[in-house]
Amino acid sequence: MGLFLLWFFFGVGILIQIIYLLIIFGRTAFYKLSKSSSNSQNEEGVTVLVAAHNEFQNLKTLIPKLFEQDYPKFDVMVVNDRSTDRTKRLLEEMMAIYPRLRSVTVKYTPDHVTSKKFAMTLGIKVSKNDVILLTDADCVPNSNQWIRKMTAPVRENGKTFALGFSGYEKVKGFLNSWIQYETLLTAMYYLSFGLWKAPFMGVGRNLCYRRSFFMEVKAFKGFWHIEGGDDDLFVNQYATGKNTAIVLDPEANTVSKPKLTFKEYLVQKKRHLHAGKFYRAEDKQKIGFFSLSHALFWLGGFGLLIYFGIDQSWEQFFIVFGIILLRSVIVVAIFASASKKIQGTNAPKNSWMHDFLYLGYFWILGTISHQAKDIQWK
Template structure:
């Protein structure tokens, strides 16, 4: 009976993993951009780039000049200075004297019934000059001067409600960074791939576009004001459909963020992100859950069979199971590297095979802790 269960776990896990890796994730890994480029004959609609910033003096000093290098004729930048106690306000005053299209609004306190970032974003969107809103974070840098043009094209020219983009992280020489690169690509494989299947379920606030009129029409973050996080993925989860959303996959339309330097800071960040997942629609939770469950079954069954056949000196069976595990590992490495090149133009070091095994503990341990946690904070 025990051997049968191991084979059953291994087989079911392998089949479902194969479907995800080849049929779903493959949509992103082997994505080919349409040959036609967005039309430039229509008048370019105004765009407001919006950033909510809390004590981001150092990052804003780098970001603001980069934003004004964008090759787009009609845009402004709105920085929401959210209760900053560093030199952010003085920096913004100095920058506004240099860049006439830079605007800012300062928040001194947050109402008790609203979480800080949602309040900051809502205020910023409310006073934005343009209807097309392009969101990013203070620690993000556009990958090219075509970022605004490419990320907003579906909303401006194709009458879409959401344009969902990719944001990666700077590459650094550490195991933590290799894990961050892996986990970022895995997350992207989920939301980009299902978006390409016309079944979007999340986006990221580091690279997301929608209209101010739509945001105000649905009463901003109605229903999720009290949740710490969810201003991006839950908002998209509530309103995105296959008809009103487009996935933007183009290295020139991506952004790159500053990664966490310590495991402690990283785990605090991911705890917040994973906590929000409990509020996804049931069908969307199943998209992630089915992958993670099949992933666990594959490894539990595979390792169990290797131990069983190794102890029993049944080397033919042992080598057969090991061969299947190695073959899947080859596919995982290939798909992750191909996906990284597709979405950001290059494949960073991320140890996809080793981190694929590490994902077992990450998802089931940190995910369970985050799901039950009540002490989630933004900043």
């Protein structure tokens, strides 16, 4: 009976994994990038919105970069959310240099709402333009075509949402290698399902939507109290296959500063994963089926290797080992192709090793995040 269960777990795991890797993630990995640029004359105004809490150093870098964008009609709105550093003075100095820079200050946050959602709502309410493009203070655009390309589906094709990718700077060390892998895997989830006309999340570091729609649905109604989720929960609740587009173009990406310590990273991921518990049931399943089959594959596979090794059934041992090796080759190939399409760069090193470590990451950190009650933005 035990051997049957091991084969069953291993078989179900590899079957679902192949479906995800080749069919679902393959939607991104095998995507044909368009070489044509937008020739539309619809250059509707865009407001780039940044919510910032004590981000003096990052804003000092970001704001000049934003005004290098090759787009004729845009302004930048920075919401100064209760900052105690030199953010306010910097914004005043920058507004004298850049006339299209505007700011609004949040002095306090009401008790019944979370700080970032309140800051963003205030910023969106006073925005001049209907097309809102979001990013964070610690991000920078990947090119001067960021605004044009990220907003094109909303401006030109009548979409409500445009979902983009935001990566992290590469630095030396295992933590950064893991961050690169996990960020790419997350992107493959939401970009691939978005390309399948079944979007379920986005990232606020690179997200575009209509202000009028935001106001019409009363913004974050229903999840004001949840720390985080101003991006993925909003998309999860309102994005559909008809009103949402995926922007898969390295020039439309943003790049963020990565966490440099495991403590900082775990705090960040707890907040990100915590929001996932509030996804719709069918969207939880999109991640759940992959993670469950991933666990079944590795646990069943290692169980079989141990069993056949002890029993000295070497023919069956090498069959199982060969299947594990073949899947690892597929993982590396899919990640390599998807990274080229999404980022225009090579995949993180040792994807096969990170794939195995993901087993502990998802189930341990995911469980902790699901039960956490100390989630904070800043």
